[in-house]
Amino acid sequence: MWKKLLIGILMLTTIFINSPVSHGASNYAKGNMTAKVEDSSKYQIISPEKDIFASSDKTVLVSGKAPNGTSIIIEAFGTTDMTRNNFSLTNLPDDKDYVRRLSETIKVNGSGLFSKELDLILGVNKIVVTFKNASDEVVGQKIIYVSDLNQANKSVNNIPDSKISDIMAQK
Amino acid sequence: MNREDMKTLLLILLFCVSIFFTKELWIEVPGELLSTFKRSEGVTSSYIFSDMIRPYKLLLNFNKNSHTLLYVDEDYNLWPSGKIILRQALSEKDFRTNHITDEEFLSYQNYKSITYFFSEEMSTYILAKALEVKAPNDITEKISKLNSIYIFLEKDKPILILSNNNEHIKFTGFKFNTKALREITNGIESKSNYTNYYSMKDTLGINNELFIPYKMTDGLPVVYVQNEIKIDDREEIRDIAERFFGRDIDYLREVVEDNGSTIYIYNQKVLKIHLNGYLEYFSPLEEPISERNLYISLNTAADFISNHSTVLKGMYVDKVENIESDNNLGYRLTFKYRTRGIPLVINNADVEPFIQIEVFNKYVRSYKRFVRKDMNLPQYKENLEEKKMLSAFDVINMNYDLIESRFVKDKGINGKEDIENLNEEVINSIEDISLAYFDPCTKESNEKLVGIWAMMVEGRVYGFDVYTGELVYENDLHKENVDGE
Numbered sequence: 002m003w004k005k006l007l008i009g010i011l012m013l014t015t016i017f018i019n020s021p022v023s024h025g026a027s028n029y030a031k032g033n034m035t036a037k038v039e040d041s042s043k044y045q046i047i048s049p050e051k052d053i054f055a056s057s058d059k060t061v062l063v064s065g066k067a068p069n070g071t072s073i074i075i076e077a078f079g080t081t082d083m084t085r086n087n088f089s090l091t092n093l094p095d096d097k098d099y100v101r102r103l104s105e106t107i108k109v110n111g112s113g114l115f116s117k118e119l120d121l122i123l124g125v126n127k128i129v130v131t132f133k134n135a136s137d138e139v140v141g142q143k144i145i146y147v148s149d150l151n152q153a154n155k156s157v158n159n160i161p162d163s164k165i166s167d168i169m170a171q172k
Numbered sequence: 173m174n175r176e177d178m179k180t181l182l183l184i185l186l187f188c189v190s191i192f193f194t195k196e197l198w199i200e201v202p203g204e205l206l207s208t209f210k211r212s213e214g215v216t217s218s219y220i221f222s223d224m225i226r227p228y229k230l231l232l233n234f235n236k237n238s239h240t241l242l243y244v245d246e247d248y249n250l251w252p253s254g255k256i257i258l259r260q261a262l263s264e265k266d267f268r269t270n271h272i273t274d275e276e277f278l279s280y281q282n283y284k285s286i287t288y289f290f291s292e293e294m295s296t297y298i299l300a301k302a303l304e305v306k307a308p309n310d311i312t313e314k315i316s317k318l319n320s321i322y323i324f325l326e327k328d329k330p331i332l333i334l335s336n337n338n339e340h341i342k343f344t345g346f347k348f349n350t351k352a353l354r355e356i357t358n359g360i361e362s363k364s365n366y367t368n369y370y371s372m373k374d375t376l377g378i379n380n381e382l383f384i385p386y387k388m389t390d391g392l393p394v395v396y397v398q399n400e401i402k403i404d405d406r407e408e409i410r411d412i413a414e415r416f417f418g419r420d421i422d423y424l425r426e427v428v429e430d431n432g433s434t435i436y437i438y439n440q441k442v443l444k445i446h447l448n449g450y451l452e453y454f455s456p457l458e459e460p461i462s463e464r465n466l467y468i469s470l471n472t473a474a475d476f477i478s479n480h481s482t483v484l485k486g487m488y489v490d491k492v493e494n495i496e497s498d499n500n501l502g503y504r505l506t507f508k509y510r511t512r513g514i515p516l517v518i519n520n521a522d523v524e525p526f527i528q529i530e531v532f533n534k535y536v537r538s539y540k541r542f543v544r545k546d547m548n549l550p551q552y553k554e555n556l557e558e559k560k561m562l563s564a565f566d567v568i569n570m571n572y573d574l575i576e577s578r579f580v581k582d583k584g585i586n587g588k589e590d591i592e593n594l595n596e597e598v599i600n601s602i603e604d605i606s607l608a609y610f611d612p613c614t615k616e617s618n619e620k621l622v623g624i625w626a627m628m629v630e631g632r633v634y635g636f637d638v639y640t641g642e643l644v645y646e647n648d649l650h651k652e653n654v655d656g657e
Contacts, residue, residue, distance in 0.1 A: 048375040058237050060368060062386055064375045112572035113595045114376055116565050118368065118387040 043068050044132040044139045048116075053144040055090060056121075061145055063128055064116035067109045071134040075117050077103040078127040088125045090146045099127055121147045221474040222302045224507065226251055226488045227288035227321075228515060229606060231369070231383055232357055236282035239383055240366035243607060244513025248360060253353045254288060255303055257323055260348035261332050262300045262308050268345040269314055277322070277333060277340040278373065278381055284325040284357060291490045291508070293317040293336050301467055315341045325354040365389060372599070380600050384564040391561045391623070392638060393512050395609060398617035399449035400543035409434055409445055416443050416453060416480050448520075449616070453480075453539040457500055461532040464494065464501040469531040473505050476529065476536045484543065486510035487527070495530060502532030511546050511609050517626055517635055518544065519645060520613040544611055544619070559639045564605045567625045570641040572598070575629060582630065582650065603628040610635050610645050 046065040063075055078099035080088055088094045102122070107115050119128065125146050132139040230242045230250055245251050261267075272280075281287065296318050300308035315334045324331035330346040360366060367390075369383040402408060410421045413436040417424055427435040432447035441455040470489070477483055491506035507527040508515060518526070520542070530538040568575070576598050579585075585594075605628075609621040622644055624635035635645030 045377065047377040048370070050374075056237065059364070062368070062370050062375055064370075064386070066377065110569060110572060111576065111595075112569050112599070114565075114569060114599070116375065116386045 044071075044137070044141075046130055046141045046143070049143055049145070052142070053090060055146040055148060057148055059121050059147065060118055061121055061126075061128070061143075062116060062118050063130060063143070064114070065130070066113050067115060067132050068134065069109060069111055069113060071109045071132050071137075073107045073109060073115045074129075074131040074133065075103075075105050075107065075119070076101055076129040076131075077119050077121075078129070079122045080125050090125075090144070093144065094125055121145060123147050123149055221471055222255075222304065223483075224470075224474060224487060224489050225290075225294065225299060225302045226486075228291045228488065228490075229289045231281070231287040231289065232360060232366075233281045233283065233285045233287070234357070234361045235284065238361070239281065239369045239371075240360070241369045241383060241385070243510070243515070246513060248356050250286060250353070250356060251288065253356060254286065254321070254323060257330075257348055257350060257353060258299070258321065258332075259303045259305055261330075261343065261346055262296075262303065262305045262311055264346055264348070265309060266345055266347075267309075267311075267343050270342045270344070272333065272340045272342050274340070274381065277335065278371065280322060280324065280331075280333060281371065281383075284354065286323050286325060286353065286357060288321045288323075290319045290321075291488070292492070293319045294489070294492070295466060296334065298466055298470065302470075311343060315339070323350060323353065325350050325357055327354070372602075376599065378596050378599050380602060382602065382605065384568075384605060386563050386565045388561040388563050391559075392514065392607065392609070395511055395621045396547045396549050397511065397544040397611060397619050397621060398547050400541075400545045401445060401449040401451060402616075403432065403434075403445065403447050403449060412445065412451070412481075413443055417441065449542065451481075451539075451541045453536075455535075455537060457532055457535050457537055459535075461500045461502060461535065463533075464503060465533050466492070466503060468533045469503045470505070472534050472536060473507075473529045473531050476531075476539065477507070477527065480539070481541060484509040484527075486513060490526070497530075497532075497537065500532050502530060502537065505529050505531060509543070511544075511621065514623075515606065515608045515626070516544070516611060516621075517608050517624065517633075517645060518542070518611045518613055520611075544613075547618070561623070561638050562625075562636075562641050564625055567636040567638075567641045568599070568602070568605070568627070571634070571636060571643065574643065575627075575634070578632060579629070582632070601630045603630070607638070608635070612644075 044065070044067050046063065048062050048064045065073075067073060079102050080094045080098050080100070086092065086094070086098075088098070103119065105117060107117065109115050125144065128143040128145070130141045130143075132141075227245075228243070230245060231239060232242065232250075233239050242248070242250070294317065295312075296315055297308060297312040299318070300312055311334070315336065317336045318334045319337065320335045322331075322333035322335070324333075330344070330348050330350055332343040332346065334341050334343070367385045367388050369385050372378060372380040372382050372384055375386075401412065413424055413426075414421055417436070417438045419438060423438060425437040427437070429435065434445050436443040442453070444452045446452070487507050487509040489505060490508040491504075493504040493506075495502050495504045505528070507529070509526065510516065516526075526542065528538075528540045529536060562570070572595075576594060579594070579598050579601060604626075606626050608624050608626040610624045610626075611619060611621055613619070622635075623638040624644060625638055626645075627634045627636065631649045633645070633647040633649065634643060636642065637644050
């Protein structure tokens with residue numbers, strides 16, 4: 002038991018130390034994505050805070066900080082789940098299962114801030130944020146599983162004053 | 173029941189009816205005696221008075237990630253429903269009190285709830301009286317002034333948080349029911365056609381508790397306005413004068429100045445209507461006022477406005493200032509109004525914008541009014557703005573360099589190193605950012621209002637065009653204060 006805990010802590014520490022993006026964006030450089038960083042604290046995805054979560058909301062705000070002049074490429078991917086794999090947070094799709102729905106480039110100005118409100122689709126959504134400037138290239142990624150609030154609502158429509166939105170919102 | 177009983181019953185009934193009709197007649201009797209009596213009671217205008225105290229914006233929280241902000245409440249009646257809850261909260265005797273921190277207060281916005289924001293701090297006791305609470309409870313003492321009211325809307329847990337610039341006080345243990353307000357909120361949430369607002373703290377990682385939108389769902393209606401008073405219409409001007417003095421025009425002295433302004437004088441009372449439609453009224457005080465009373469003064473103001481001019485839709489008290497004149501103590505009250513539910517910013521240095529009234533308990537010493545009326549022109553296709561509206565974040569981002577340069581100047585920051593890394597401090601200094609209409613005041617009629625994001629940043633008010641992001645209005649309150657001194 003203690004050994005497992007120690008190994009777990011060591012692994013988490015290793016991941017944290019090697020993280021190229023600070024707070025809120027600890028899951029990057031996956032697949033063929035690269036990360037060349039001089040100062041990791043310069044690039045932050047502040048919202049959404051968690052890297053992987055479920056939500057009933059059909060929109061998500063992607064926001065953060067980066068140095069003036071940095072290009073931020075925000076890409077949104079979704080899955081059609083034609084293979085009936087029943088993708089979920091415990092059964093995530095492979096890269097080949099994702100379809101890119103949106104790609105937008107934002108140039109950060111003097112405020113050092115960026116933001117983009119994205120529409121999500123039901124099921125698994127992947128948001129990839131790439132920070133690019135002359136000295137660095139950093140990639141951050143967020144996975145959001147969107148469930149249908151209306152469907153859940155219907156199933157409990159006999160309960161008045163339900164707090165479904167709060168039950169579903171587990172970000 | 174025998175015949176005699178029937179007669180007695182009929183007699184009692186007739187007597188009651190006669191009392192009812194006599195009462196109706198008495199109310200119709202004109203005369204200063206009655207109005208003086210009513211004023212000293214200070215309750216005659218409770219309806220209007222209550223209507224004048226209203227929030228300038230409402231934050232609706234659906235859950236941790238879903239919030240919206242409303243300026244227009246006409247469709248949902250969120251304030252009238254909130255008033256019912258407040259009336260009960262301010263009357264109940266059993267409740268518990270806790271001070272909470274800013275962080276705790278912000279965390280409460282993650283639950284289904286509503287927060288009403290007022291344009292400035294106001295007396296909790298006055299609010300209670302405006303809500304017609306006969307015997308307000310201790311809440312009015314525990315927090316004597318407030319500028320926001322939070323109502324928790326989760327089931328069976330009535331919580332009220334009253335806040336001012338210094339503290340947040342949580343009140344629990346009430347027996348009132350929030351079901352009606354919760355159902356309205358649920359209805360708005362289920363429609364899902366609202367603009368999402370996000371906490372700047374959560375989304376930009378800075379220490380600012382404002383909620384701002386990052387993407388707008390709809391635009392602002394195109395509105396054309398005109399002066400409320402048409403100076404060319406002599407009949408209308410005379411009607412106004414008659415209404416002010418309560419006398420036929422033949423009893424009033426009329427003076428037309430070279431510049432086109434018209435002055436009416438009666439018994440040391442003066443009414444001046446300027447060429448641009450600006451109205452000023454002065455009346456000497458009838459007795460010394462050595463002690464000021466805000467409640468009576470507000471009622472007097474409400475009475476005066478409703479008797480002498482039209483009460484504007486969405487009119488609210490924006491500012492209350494203590495004033496002193498020849499040892500008399502009173503208040504200067506500024507009322508603002510909305511156009512299509514949106515606050516208005518007027519660009520006219522020659523007039524006191526909106527409605528300003530100086531009240532000394534039951535006496536009005538001065539009244540100033542400059543109102544621009546919505547022309548309610550039909551919305552032709554070419555009149556509709558088809559451009560995409562910028563969000564509050566967009567205009568902050570687009571104008572960041574300008575805001576930073578003013579910030580550096582106002583703070584007297586010189587060193588290059590000090591100027592670098594100012595971003596967080598500059599964004600933190602944003603005190604408010606709200607949608608408004610800007611009236612350039614260049615035409616008497618057919619003036620198109622400009623939709624703006626009105627931003628307050630440490631003593632400066634900026635107005636940025638909601639479609640282009642350009643700065644269309646700026647007011648340096650530092651300069652104004654220096655000039656005022």
